[in-house]
Amino acid sequence: MPVSEGWHELHRRRFAELPFDCGNDVDPGIVDSPHVRDWSRRKTTDDQQRIESYIDRFDLRDRTLLHVGIGNSGLARRLHKRVKAIVGTTVDDPEIRVAHALGLPNYRAIKHNKYSGSTGIPAETFDFIIDNNPAVPCCCIRHLADLFSLYASRLGSNGQIVTDREGLQWSWPGAHERWSFDFDDIAAIARATGLNAYRVTADIYVLARSAPERPARMPLLRHGLRRFRTLPADLASQFLKRARRAARNMLR
Numbered sequence: 001m002p003v004s005e006g007w008h009e010l011h012r013r014r015f016a017e018l019p020f021d022c023g024n025d026v027d028p029g030i031v032d033s034p035h036v037r038d039w040s041r042r043k044t045t046d047d048q049q050r051i052e053s054y055i056d057r058f059d060l061r062d063r064t065l066l067h068v069g070i071g072n073s074g075l076a077r078r079l080h081k082r083v084k085a086i087v088g089t090t091v092d093d094p095e096i097r098v099a100h101a102l103g104l105p106n107y108r109a110i111k112h113n114k115y116s117g118s119t120g121i122p123a124e125t126f127d128f129i130i131d132n133n134p135a136v137p138c139c140c141i142r143h144l145a146d147l148f149s150l151y152a153s154r155l156g157s158n159g160q161i162v163t164d165r166e167g168l169q170w171s172w173p174g175a176h177e178r179w180s181f182d183f184d185d186i187a188a189i190a191r192a193t194g195l196n197a198y199r200v201t202a203d204i205y206v207l208a209r210s211a212p213e214r215p216a217r218m219p220l221l222r223h224g225l226r227r228f229r230t231l232p233a234d235l236a237s238q239f240l241k242r243a244r245r246a247a248r249n250m251l252r
């Protein structure tokens, strides 16, 4: 895919230590051996957990998610009952097997290298695109541009690309230290992609076309209300009667 002048300029100005084009069009960004990469039986990372907690605070009933780097499929297990659909991607067969074994009707796992363009990714757009390590394990600025161009092409009009401070900073053993990104790096990348970057919490960074929808402020209250709605009717009405009685007693 041809790379825009914005990315050439970004390379010169900000990422000159990194190669512009690695020349590998077969398997760009594949660095570790499969058994090191495979996350199918490993614990969800802290940065991935934070992203899931952020997304969990939205009303997801009509939302679609693209999860890049599904690992142990914890995101799908956590959110599948509340979302319309999840598409997940990985380069590792064991992760695909774990995803398929879950048998979730609205969760589809696809083998796809995120630096290799859009072939294989459904043509639809998504409300959330989740990638806790977009710069890992990237090989060059051209393939990084391909990744963000893929994400922009699959981002719904009010969609959010969600990533994390720690995940962006992390880089793999032996990698050039410049692959460790901070907020200003991702903000510059967002601009080259035609997007804006937002620091929505101390750790969560969002790329979007305009200021992203804010999640519910009080996740505990929201979860509490959701649980309350699922209580059997007589239990819920008993609870309400008691709450009213307690309020009346307090006012006497």
Ligand SMILES: C[S@@+](CC[C@H](N)C(=O)[O-])C[C@H]1O[C@@H](n2cnc3c(N)ncnc32)[C@H](O)[C@@H]1O
Pocket (backbone or CB within 6 Å): 028, 029, 030, 037, 038, 039, 043, 044, 045, 047, 048, 068, 069, 070, 071, 072, 089, 090, 091, 092, 095, 112, 113, 114, 115, 132, 136, 137
């Ligand atoms: C360290 S694991 C993290 C899994 C999960 N996101 C988490 O944080 O718990 C990295 C994930 O990225 C995937 N991955 C690595 N290189 C990739 C590439 N070039 N394209 C797409 N996915 C890749 C791996 O298959 C794995 O699912």
Ligand SMILES: [Zn+2]
Pocket (backbone or CB within 6 Å): 021, 022, 023, 024, 028, 029, 138, 139, 140, 141, 142, 143
């Ligand atoms: Zn490359």
